Amino acid sequence: xESGVSSALSSFVVSFRYLFLLFFFLFLSFNVFSQRKxxxxxxxxxxxxxxxxxxxxxxxxxxLAIGPIYRYNFYLRNSIRFSGIYHxxxxxxxxxxxxxxxxxxxxxxxxxxxxxxxxxxxxxDKKDNQSIYTSVGLGYHLAFGGGNHFTIPFxxxxxxxxxxxxxxxxxxxxxxxxxxxxxxxxxxPGITDGDFHLVGNNDWYTFAGIFVTYKIFxxxxxxxxxx
Numbered sequence: 001x002e003s004g005v006s007s008a009l010s011s012f013v014v015s016f017r018y019l020f021l022l023f024f025f026l027f028l029s030f031n032v033f034s035q036r037k038x039x040x041x042x043x044x045x046x047x048x049x050x051x052x053x054x055x056x057x058x059x060x061x062x063x064l065a066i067g068p069i070y071r072y073n074f075y076l077r078n079s080i081r082f083s084g085i086y087h088x089x090x091x092x093x094x095x096x097x098x099x100x101x102x103x104x105x106x107x108x109x110x111x112x113x114x115x116x117x118x119x120x121x122x123x124x125d126k127k128d129n130q131s132i133y134t135s136v137g138l139g140y141h142l143a144f145g146g147g148n149h150f151t152i153p154f155x156x157x158x159x160x161x162x163x164x165x166x167x168x169x170x171x172x173x174x175x176x177x178x179x180x181x182x183x184x185x186x187x188x189p190g191i192t193d194g195d196f197h198l199v200g201n202n203d204w205y206t207f208a209g210i211f212v213t214y215k216i217f218x219x220x221x222x223x224x225x226x227x
Contacts, residue, residue, distance in 0.1 A: 042212055048061060
């Protein structure tokens with residue numbers, strides 16, 4: 001029991017060291033030209049897996065998902081967001097062919113997405129203070145013990161301003177992978193995991209949660225011609 005807790009704590013610490021360094025360098029890179037347009041914050045929620053063991057049940061064996069986010073706002077409708085989310089995925093059951101499998105896994109999801117606001121929105125603004133949004137981009141799934149792979153992240157959510165510099169959002173975000181065995185260890189008959197499959201029965205995972213972001217600099221410093 002103690003060894004299991006120690007191992008989990010060790011993987012958690014290692015992942016957050018990686019995330020801290022990643023976002024530290026991202027912040028330095030964008031700090032020069034994004035002083036009045038940047039938000040930094042934190043995501044917290046759950047993660048769950050869908051694949052051979054769990055083909056269609058949402059919120060199956062949900063696990064904790066947490067990590068930092070950084071958003072650069074180009075205009076009232078367009079942003080780029082970077083995120084790094086530490087999470088676990090787990091399953092215990094049989095697939096549709098009766099093959100049993102059980103796995104717990106610790107991962108780090110790194111993603112860069114384009115975010116589009118359906119309603120004009122600006123962090124810390126009193127007028128354009130809420131919007132439904134959607135996003136799509138490119139991600140990379142880091143697995144402790146190997147099995148890293150690329151993903152396509154896409155999401156839908158709702159965000160709104162609270163006070164002078166804070167915003168809160170609710171988000172559902174899915175990740176399409178291009179692998180069938182690197183999460184659950186089970187492959188479909190006749191499918192080689194090394195082959196590229198745009199569709200097919202590859203594994204998925206999803207985040208559902210809430211985020212809070214802080215506008216780094218005061219919105220009153222924005223240039224009047226920015227809009």
